[in-house]
Amino acid sequence: MNASAFPKPTLRPYLASDLPLLSEIRFAAIEELTVEDYDEAQRRAWASAADDDEALASTLDKGLTLIALISGGPVGFISLQEGGVIDQLYVHPAVARTGVASVLVDAIEKLAAARGAATLVTNASDTAKPLFEARGYQAVNRNTIEIDGIWLGNTRMTKTLPQKPARGQT
Known part of the structure; x- marks a missing residue:
């Protein structure tokens, strides 16, 4: 897909009414975007572990969560938790590799830096790892996670954020 064919998403804070759509986006991303990195049993285990809307709502409520919108509809989301942890980053398969995830990560990095965070950390799926590396x-x-007897891998990644100079310094 050509990224220039898609409009740049707009961002807004998470609203409780977003939950059903974000849950659908997360399932679609797990099922469709991770095929090259995780086998069917791993994707099924991940999806079953993600099948808890109450837990997702709690995570999104307690974190700094941004929603990416194209034409007014949610197409992705990111959640930053206490301690500079990027806990959730999912985009709908229809907009994968069009820059939506990059826009979300850019925004969360800027907001985290503005709030004084020095470092961000994430446990990136094998699918998301190249985005974070870039x-x-x-x-x-490297981490391994066990879900119902199935093992999945991800990678703990960190980034030091640029710090703004104190007033009067250049």
Whole structure:
């Protein structure tokens, strides 16, 4: 897909009414975008673990969550939790590789830096790892997660955010 064929998304804060659509986006992303990196059993286990709208709502409510919109409809979201942890980043398969995830990560990095965060950290799926690498995140270690007897891998990644100079300094 050609990224220039898609309009740049607009961003807004998460609203509780977004939950059903965000849950659908997360399922679609797990099922369709991770095929090259995770086998069917792994995707099924991940999707079953993600099948908890109450837990998702709690995560999105307690974090700084941004929604990406194209033509007024949600197409992706990102959530930053306490401690500079990017906990959720999902885009709908229809807009994959069109820059939506990059816009979300850019915005969350700027907001985190403005709030004084020095570093961001994420446990990137194998599918998301190249996006984070391209944005300057460094791999720290490999993780394995067990869900109902199925093992999935991800990579702990960090990025040091640029700090604004104090007033009067250049």
